[in-house]
Amino acid sequence: MTRQWWVLTLLLLGAAVLGLGGGLWMQQRSNQVVxxxxxxxxxxxxxxxxxxxxxxxxxxxVVMLFFGYTQCPDVCPTDLARMGAVLDxxxxxxxxxxxxLFVSVDTERDTPRKVSDYAAFFHQRxxxxxxxxxEIAAVAKKYYVLYQQVEDDNxxxxxxxxxxxxxxxxxxxGKVKDLVQHSISVGxxxxxxxxxxxx
Amino acid sequence: MxxxxxxxxxxxxxxxxxxxxxxxxxxxxxVRAMPPGQPNSVAFMILYNHAINEQVLVGARSNxxxxxxxxxxxxxxxxxxxxxxxxxxxPGHGQVELKPGGLHLMLIxxxxxxEVGERVTIELEFADGQRLIVAAPVRMPEGMKHEAxxxxxxx
Numbered sequence: 001m002t003r004q005w006w007v008l009t010l011l012l013l014g015a016a017v018l019g020l021g022g023g024l025w026m027q028q029r030s031n032q033v034v035x036x037x038x039x040x041x042x043x044x045x046x047x048x049x050x051x052x053x054x055x056x057x058x059x060x061x062v063v064m065l066f067f068g069y070t071q072c073p074d075v076c077p078t079d080l081a082r083m084g085a086v087l088d089x090x091x092x093x094x095x096x097x098x099x100x101l102f103v104s105v106d107t108e109r110d111t112p113r114k115v116s117d118y119a120a121f122f123h124q125r126x127x128x129x130x131x132x133x134x135e136i137a138a139v140a141k142k143y144y145v146l147y148q149q150v151e152d153d154n155x156x157x158x159x160x161x162x163x164x165x166x167x168x169x170x171x172x173x174g175k176v177k178d179l180v181q182h183s184i185s186v187g188x189x190x191x192x193x194x195x196x197x198x199x
Numbered sequence: 200m201x202x203x204x205x206x207x208x209x210x211x212x213x214x215x216x217x218x219x220x221x222x223x224x225x226x227x228x229x230v231r232a233m234p235p236g237q238p239n240s241v242a243f244m245i246l247y248n249h250a251i252n253e254q255v256l257v258g259a260r261s262n263x264x265x266x267x268x269x270x271x272x273x274x275x276x277x278x279x280x281x282x283x284x285x286x287x288x289x290p291g292h293g294q295v296e297l298k299p300g301g302l303h304l305m306l307i308x309x310x311x312x313x314e315v316g317e318r319v320t321i322e323l324e325f326a327d328g329q330r331l332i333v334a335a336p337v338r339m340p341e342g343m344k345h346e347a348x349x350x351x352x353x354x
Contacts, residue, residue, distance in 0.1 A: 070234075073241045074272065075279050077231060077340045078299045085342030114236075121234035122343065146278045155283040156266040156307045157239070162278040182279065182300065186342050 041176040046129040049116035065168040069106030084123030100126035222250040228335035242304040248289040255326035265308030
């Protein structure tokens with residue numbers, strides 16, 4: 001191989017390395033700027049059995065936010081039990097910085113007292129809150145929570161409420177950092193909460 | 200007696216004994232403990248069908264609730280939807296799981312707060328008239344510790 005060949009090859013390789021490096025550097029910069037949950041969430045104030053509760057009350061803590069209703073027979077108990085298991089699975093130091101928030105969308109049947117008592121059954125660090133139909137609708141809109149009341153004469157339940165069953169993980173700055181699905185395991189959720197604690 | 204008559208008698212007697220066998224079994228039944236004051240709870244179990252023909256569960260009753268209904272969950276349009284269903288088919292030599300997030304029995308209108316460890320009796324009714332009595336223990340939802348211990352320890 002001639003010397004010219006070598007020079008050309010080295011130049012090309014050099015350019016490739018520079019190109020790759022530059023591309024990665026640019027991507028890193030853009031990753032830091034794009035936030036997938038930018039338009040989601042925000043502060044709100046609802047009522048617990050003991051009085052008003054705002055998301056801002058938990059600044060500097062990680063909040064696990066879930067929307068449901070107390071007569072929900074399966075999905076809500078499963079999710080709240082998992083929240084409780086996550087709180088118990090963290091170290092004492094960690095769990096002191098994490099709380100659960102359970103918002104009831106069943107404004108017809110659930111009073112703040114009822115929701116608070118219900119949530120406390122699953123773990124003392126889970127706070128149950130609710131509000132008027134309008135207040136709940138406003139919060140649900142911020143978090144893109146879907147829910148609808150379904151009247152059904154076919155069941156002794158009277159009505160059920162369909163609702164999205166994801167849990168929002170909110171960071172110390174009050175912003176949504178992660179969204180976990182209903183099917184997540186306790187172990188995976190502990191990991192996700194730890195990631196938000198660290199961020 | 201000739202062989203045909205003996206055979207016929209054997210078939211007739213054989214048919215009478217079949218319903219006495221437990222064709223469907225309920226494994227790992229459980230009822231969830233709920234926060235005090237909650238009017239409803241839920242029961243889960245795995246139904247095993249030992250017969251070759253399918254068994255159709257059409258209803259249930261319990262001593263602890265006013266009504267027991269079959270329900271299912273569907274995830275649609277971004278929401279978990281729970282709907283009452285009229286029946287659950289257990290295929291021949293097959294099984295159906297009633298578990299969290301899926302098929303389950305709703306216990307509606309509890310007549311008392313269920314205690315962890317309590318045995319709830321649920322009677323399942325099948326389309327062919329078969330009945331199966333299930334004794335389901337009350338358990339805390341999965342992953343939870345049982346704080347209010349009345350001197351007993353749950354597993």
